[in-house]
Amino acid sequence: MPRVRRSVWQLSNPSPELEWYARAVAEMRRRPFQDPTSWAFQGAVHGYSQNRAPWPSLVSPPRPNFPDWERCQHQTWFFLPWHRGYLAAFEAIVASIVEALGGPGEWALPYWNYSDGSANARRMPRGFTGRRRPDGSNNPLWSPRRPNFDNDFNYQIPAGIVDTGPALSTPRFTSGRTGVPPGFGGPETGSVHFGAASGFANGELESQPHNLVHDAIGGLMGDPNTAGLDPIFWLHHANVDRLWQVWVEQPAAAGNPNTPMWLNNVAFSLYDASGMQWTFTSSDVLDTRTVLHGYEYDDQAPAAPAAIALEAIETAMAAEGSGEPELIGASTTGISLVSGSARTTVRIDAATLGARDLLESVGPPPRTYLNIENVTGLGVGTIYRVLVRSPGGEPVHTGYLSAFGSFGRGDLGDQAGGGNSAFDVTEALARAGNVAAESPQVDLEVLFEQELPPTEEEAPEAASLEAIEPAREPRIGRVSLYQTR
Numbered sequence: 001m002p003r004v005r006r007s008v009w010q011l012s013n014p015s016p017e018l019e020w021y022a023r024a025v026a027e028m029r030r031r032p033f034q035d036p037t038s039w040a041f042q043g044a045v046h047g048y049s050q051n052r053a054p055w056p057s058l059v060s061p062p063r064p065n066f067p068d069w070e071r072c073q074h075q076t077w078f079f080l081p082w083h084r085g086y087l088a089a090f091e092a093i094v095a096s097i098v099e100a101l102g103g104p105g106e107w108a109l110p111y112w113n114y115s116d117g118s119a120n121a122r123r124m125p126r127g128f129t130g131r132r133r134p135d136g137s138n139n140p141l142w143s144p145r146r147p148n149f150d151n152d153f154n155y156q157i158p159a160g161i162v163d164t165g166p167a168l169s170t171p172r173f174t175s176g177r178t179g180v181p182p183g184f185g186g187p188e189t190g191s192v193h194f195g196a197a198s199g200f201a202n203g204e205l206e207s208q209p210h211n212l213v214h215d216a217i218g219g220l221m222g223d224p225n226t227a228g229l230d231p232i233f234w235l236h237h238a239n240v241d242r243l244w245q246v247w248v249e250q251p252a253a254a255g256n257p258n259t260p261m262w263l264n265n266v267a268f269s270l271y272d273a274s275g276m277q278w279t280f281t282s283s284d285v286l287d288t289r290t291v292l293h294g295y296e297y298d299d300q301a302p303a304a305p306a307a308i309a310l311e312a313i314e315t316a317m318a319a320e321g322s323g324e325p326e327l328i329g330a331s332t333t334g335i336s337l338v339s340g341s342a343r344t345t346v347r348i349d350a351a352t353l354g355a356r357d358l359l360e361s362v363g364p365p366p367r368t369y370l371n372i373e374n375v376t377g378l379g380v381g382t383i384y385r386v387l388v389r390s391p392g393g394e395p396v397h398t399g400y401l402s403a404f405g406s407f408g409r410g411d412l413g414d415q416a417g418g419g420n421s422a423f424d425v426t427e428a429l430a431r432a433g434n435v436a437a438e439s440p441q442v443d444l445e446v447l448f449e450q451e452l453p454p455t456e457e458e459a460p461e462a463a464s465l466e467a468i469e470p471a472r473e474p475r476i477g478r479v480s481l482y483q484t485r
């Protein structure tokens, strides 16, 4: 029987699952960083930087990386399979420690479903808040650097950020086309630690809710080089992994890639519970019941019909089949976000926008995509709301720009030409209103407004996290619009 991963907010209170997790985390923290089953080693497999707290206190004296450190896959179609293997290996390590400590066999990682609409869903799960436990001992599941949750015990992740609709209604795993969002799972690449360095964009699930939840938690979770050190990381990623399963099981989804390039040609190495190297490819992790010890989720049914518009998927697939998208306009200068908000204009031929209505009767309506290119230096745990406005109209929300894993500063920023982000803005433009037909050209406004971190004072621990490196100016290279014909 595969073990069962359960929803953390539906566990009993107190729950044996979290109690054993806490004890195992404490045990892993006692192990030296050179030990693959230690807390520091597991965190470093995802990301590591001697320039980021708390690494200098965990890895001392500073030394070059182990070859197996800094392996996490982002802005690539290996994001989902790599993290699935990473979670399974971590779960195996925790489970074996739980057993060794006298706990039950078959311990499984709970998942944090922040999107199910229940009363507590968007709050930090019970057991992860509070520096001390009721008996006065240190709480191993607490992390000292979650600014939003530290400042306000009742903090909830903003609802828009945990919306899984955009990801789950994406028809294809990867798109493979310029100017178009790269699909549910991410762009076609080789093995890349951070694709943003090469200008790749996040897949839909990686963007939202994955990246945005990292940002909303902030602190260690806000930076891929420290994220694995926060115990909540693993419950967040279990939910992301579950959402992959939910997407795959939707009848209208195109399913996982079936090319050997994704299935078999790129292998990854991790460590199992005994500290032995474990090598796997995507094809090894497609059936969750056979990944290492095997697991299932207590709820991996396709989302309710109301949440997933099958017609929208069909429309999108029809539009996708209609050829390469065309660049229809772009901003002419770079954009600084240093003040927390910014705006730019993209000049477009009115005829291009108007063509939408004409073509509707002939074939699938064209779709329009907003691309945000060469983004650098956004900082740790930052989110910008992205809006569009037609002349004389009201701003319409189109999506969020996240700093996580792509546009951070420091180690990444130094090598990165900058990350890209792309949104389907067809519906947003329709809502932004029809554009005056008299003028041959239209200046469409694109606005950026900082959503996170909140403007209130940050916890002192959060401030210490920032101290090691100077901030880089947050910048966007260019904003462009592409349209299918």
Ligand SMILES: [Cu+2]
Pocket: 210, 214, 227, 237
């Ligand atoms: Cu993550």
